[in-house]
Amino acid sequence: MTLFRKALLLFIFVFILSCSSSEEDCKKTIIVQYSYTIVAPTGTTIIPEISRVVDCDFPEPDVAETIEELPRLNDxxxxxxxxxxxxxxxxxxxxxxxxxxxxxxxxxxxxxxxxxxxxxxxxxxxxxxxxxxxxxxxxxxxxxxxxxxxxxxxxxxxxxxxxxxxxxxxxxx
Incomplete structure (x- = not known):
């Protein structure tokens, strides 16, 4: 009987592994940080792009707005x-x-x-x-x-x- 249980467990295990759906395997690449260049009198710094591979159901990151110039304190x-x-x-x-x-x-x-x-x-x-x-x-x-x-x-x-x-x-x- 133990041989039968082992064979049954092996069959169930193989069946579960073979039934994975393609939706679960779906992956996409998102950009976490865009690349940009900082130029200063002391030199140039290049910040590289950073991306991550996530599941397809992972929410899209909010795209940050570019701030051209910060507001100044007038008073x-x-x-x-x-x-x-x-x-x-x-x-x-x-x-x-x-x-x-x-x-x-x-x-x-x-x-x-x-x-x-x-x-x-x-x-x-x-x-x-x-x-x-x-x-x-x-x-x-x-x-x-x-x-x-x-x-x-x-x-x-x-x-x-x-x-x-x-x-x-x-x-x-």
Missing amino acids: FSYEVTELIVIPDTGNNTSRVSYKITISNLSDANVKGIPYVTTRINNDSFTSSSANTSNCLELQANSSCEITYDVESSLNLGSLTSFEIIDVNYLITQ
């Missing part, structure tokens, strides 16, 4: 409270240090990123102050201070002039 002001530029520190470096007080003049709390546009040796650069700032959230009618202090090698180029051109606050939420 906004800034004041450069400190600017120190040392073209040659004596250690084969130059040093730029500044403090900027930014103010949210609106009656609403905002989350965003402060951007500072500078002119260095007649070239303009706009950079985020997110990594050097605690100003990622501004309460209504409040102020915050952006600080920056960087020493750079003169082997990269000499610093002949430095100027803060503009400060903006781009709203992310």
Whole structure:
């Protein structure tokens, strides 16, 4: 009888494996992240496309909208409270240090990123102050201070002039 049970179980097992439908085997490829290129003054970064193979009944991912430009905080002001530029520190470096007080003049709390546009040796650069700032959230009618202090090698180029051109606050939420 045990031989009969083993044969019956083997038959049932083979029958179940042979009855798989093609719908269960259906697979599709979805794109999780599209490829894009970031070009900055320091170089070019290429972010590759990422795709995954999923079952056919897997829901299609929502396609994110492209944001051409983030909205700016309109009720906004800034004041450069400190600017120190040392073209040659004596250690084969130059040093730029500044403090900027930014103010949210609106009656609403905002989350965003402060951007500072500078002119260095007649070239303009706009950079985020997110990594050097605690100003990622501004309460209504409040102020915050952006600080920056960087020493750079003169082997990269000499610093002949430095100027803060503009400060903006781009709203992310």
